[in-house]
Amino acid sequence: MSLKELLGLEAFDLSDVEIITKITEARRNNIEFLEFTSNKKKVSIRLIKNSNEGQKEEYFGWYG
Secondary structure (H helix, E strand, O other): OOHHHHHOOOOOOOOHHHHHHHHHHHHHOOOOEEEEEOOOOEEEEEOOOOOOOOOOOOOOOOOO
């Protein structure tokens, strides 16, 4: 299954790379909703912010 199918963007003339680029730019600019529109369809995607809470910032090495 492609990214276009997962997001419901089959009707749009965009590649997966273009979609990922638009999502990345929207996340950098703290945009909550990303909209794709065409003559036939409009798709809104809500971008959820990741929380770093609970993730360790330090590197403790690998123990095997």
